[in-house]
Amino acid sequence: MTHPQPTVLIVDDERNLRRLLTHAITVEGYQVETASxxxxxLSFCEQHLPDLILMDALMPEMDGFTCCEILHTTFGDHCPxxxxxxxxxxxxxxxxxxxVGAVxxxxxxxxxxVLRQRVRRVLQTxxxxQDLLAARQTIHDLQAQRVLNPQ
Incomplete structure (x- = not known):
């Protein structure tokens, strides 16, 4: 299945590190969004789920551990x-x-x-x-349609 340019959300309270990560990830051909x-x-993910989140563990307001746990509780199988x-x-x-669910x-x-290779591997996986989930849903929909409209 063909995918659009993957989106990576960078979450870190250090502005300079967000800039460095943004540059490194953009050079690899990914679309980048940031959060502090x-x-x-969480607010960003409620509007648009990225394909990958690079997250610092220690941040003000809500740390990465708590955020990761909430993401998995909220989005389940669809959690980036x-x-x-x-x-x-x-x-x-x-x-x-x-x-708490970090991969x-x-x-x-x-x-x-190392980071570039891990980002590439995690995104591919x-x-x-996501392709597997979509295929499973298609099979489920076809089976349901067959039950409702037997030949």
Whole structure:
């Protein structure tokens, strides 16, 4: 299935890091949107679900852990994958990130080549998952139509 240009939402309270991430992700051919905290991320996602969220764990107003958990509760199977980007590298923080639904975890300072590859891999997996959900819905719709209109 052909997909439009994927959208990546960058969520970080540090303006300079948002700019660096925006440049790095845009160069890879993705559309980029930004938010400065978890609340702004949730507000954006209520209007338009991105294909991937790059999110800092520690932010004012609402941290990335809480936001990730709310995203998964709110959007379920349609929740965009969240890749946490944070200076936290201790085991409890890593475990917490995955427990609330993050699909990957990158520590600061960012290794840019690693981030580019992880973004590419996560997006490919997410888009394939969305194709699978759409195909499953199509099969369900066809089966329902057959039941309602038997030949």
């Amino acid at each position: 905290n978890g609340k702004a991320c 994958p969240v890749l946490m980007i944070t200076a936290l590298s201790d085991n409890p923080s890593v475990e917490r990130a995955f427990a 990957d975890y990158v520590t600061k300072p960012i290794h840019w080549a 997410h888009l394939l998952h």
